[in-house]
Amino acid sequence: MKTTGQQLSSKTSLWLLASIMVGFLAASSAPSPLYAIYRQAWGFSALTLTVVFSVYAFALLSALLVFGSLSDFRGRRDIILLALGLEVGSLLLFLNADSVASLIAARALQGLATGIVTSALSAALIDIDRTHGALVNSVAPMIGMGIGALGTSLLVQFAPAPTKIVFELLIVVFIVQAAAMWFLPETVSRRPGVWRSLWPSIAIPQQARATLWQVLPVNTALWALGGFSLSLGPSLARIVTASQSPLVGGFAIAALVLTSAAAILVVRTHPPRAVLIGGTIALATGMVVTLAGIASYSAAAYFIGTAIMGAGFGAGFNGSLRSLVGLARPEQRGDLMAGFFSLSYLAFSVPAILAGLAVGYFGLYATALGFLAGIMALALIALALMTRKTPGVPAR
Template sequence: MFSGEYAMTTLAAPEAPPTSRPALRRGAAFTLVAVVIATLLGASAAPTPLYEVYQSNWGFSSLQSTLIFGIYAVSLLLALLTVGSLSDYVGRRPVLITALVFEAASMIMFATAEGIGLLLIARVVQGFATGAAISALGSTLLDLERTPGRGATVNSIAPTVGPALGAIGSSLISEHLPRPTSTVFLVFCALFVVEILGIWAAPETAVRQKGALASMRPTLAVPSTALGMLVLTGPCLVAVWALGGFYLSLGPSLARNALDVHTSLIGAIMVATLTGTGAFAVFLLRNVAARRILYVGASALVAGVAITLVGAETSSALWILAGTAVAGIGFGAGFQGTIRTVMPLAEPHERAGLLSSIYVIAYLANSVPALIAGYLVGKVGLVDTTRIYGGLVIVLAAAAFLGLLMRKAPVSTS
């Protein structure tokens, strides 16, 4: 799907070890891995539409809502820093199966929670399981791709499709089926059980090597060949994930307050609009040069957040949703541009470590600003917090755009 020049710089994926006896063909395994990514990240967004239910049942504050969101991201970061590269050493399947088992267990915890204590524990387990799996899944896509660039494209689309489906599905299930805080998590648990069986039957794409214990020392594994590009694209990456963190933690509250609509579906629609248009942008721009994608992403973030702020000030549903859709283009394009610019610069055995480092930056941006915003809501109110947060995203995206303009050499020809 990428240009010929990109294809020439892409190294062939390693063949599966001879001891592997998969039941799934590479094409089917590729599709399965993409579905697993979407399901994992869909499950991470499932609590978002339920925050209003939790607040009603247990008296949650905005800070507690962002804490439930933020502790997930912190746990995920710890996993990325410790076991993010483990699949490069022990194989993809052992890491993925173990992670999915813990993910299924966290769904049971969510389904049986009766207060914030077990919710927080469930989020910790879910975050660590997701962090352990995410870089292995992304690397597996690159290992299994038949067309150069297809894995990078799916790596960009799945993280945007997953939260959209998770948020909408959670909202619909909670409003139309019994036991609103339990049923959605039992559905996800069943999906993870099926996916465990699928991964067990999938081909192993990584050759085992020594150094597994050493790889678990907390470190950021960024190859020197990719460091410069990661620094250049960093502000856009931070802006993208900071925006996602706001929508997943405080987006429903903003919608209810600005639009005076009290249904979990409105928050889910906002999340789905952001991530859904992001997925559409990734697909639409899949054959566009990475530098141009970054331009599109940064400029769309600036324009989209500005429009959303106008909608929040005027309590206009049309402006809020329109701004969210434009920002969603930036959400998808910004992340896609980063992945397509940075990942091709790593050798196959460096992929999981580099992808883990990208996700560390992403989830720090996803969680820390959201936690601060949750605290600020109690001090200055939701409207002023939204203004500050939106301004931060605009400044970061504008900085990324200007940085690209000032760099004369092309970022990538892919």
């Protein structure tokens, strides 16, 4: 690792980068419990809600395509600092949002910041410590989304001016992290070709492509579930539970992402292939229980099923990531992470928009049943493909 002057140790650097990843994902899920307040104030539809949500994902995807490999040329630290500045700007827009247009602008800038930071953070974590870096890459996003959703729900329930205080707190956190970033050691050397790297592309290293194609079906199912849960999930939870409490939506998101984090901690030392297969089975099982809970308006079945799906999400995501991270050289890691997360966020956003369109025709209840049944079918197809004896995903 390259170090000059007063620098953080490897362990402290790992913790700092992990906290930044948690912060970005907490900020990404924080608006979800606030959408009900915004809808009540501005009167927009479920389709508009999913558009607002998906603007974030599309901006993130665009940033990954354009800036995903930038840290391989410019260095990890500078790119992460740039993203932190943009993230603070997006939070200031949220803080002063007074219309759907301003909400879309805030989400777009937030997506841009998160897209720029995603591959740089992921690559920096692996540069510092491949084993623990891959673990943080898997578990930190889940913890972050859980903190953002549940923390905001608590503020909506109990704090004054929840649409202000959550973003004020996040701004303080990111400013402190930006100050600490100046002491992070750089892990790659600058090299020529930075302008050429900005041409939009998904540059998957040749040696990782077969494995990526194998994990893509289950990874698509996982992220489609995540997109639906963070956009329409809180509204669906209120229908199933017949409760209008903001905490219901927050708990629905937390049940998914926090059990994902717990599953990652459990499976992190198991062979990637076994983890992927087990995660896919858990995802499909959770879908069955969740669908039964929705159909019978059973809050218990709904939350139990969501927790089982979360375990499948965590295991599947960890297995996918661990199958890939060791297949790229250090100078290719930014590209690989950008490609992997580009495909992930495409699955995160497009199905959510389609679900928002369907809500206008069929209602949220019927749309949720059809959408989740579709994800379950994709998970079963992925399971059938993975159990075939084909090369790609490493057994260990």
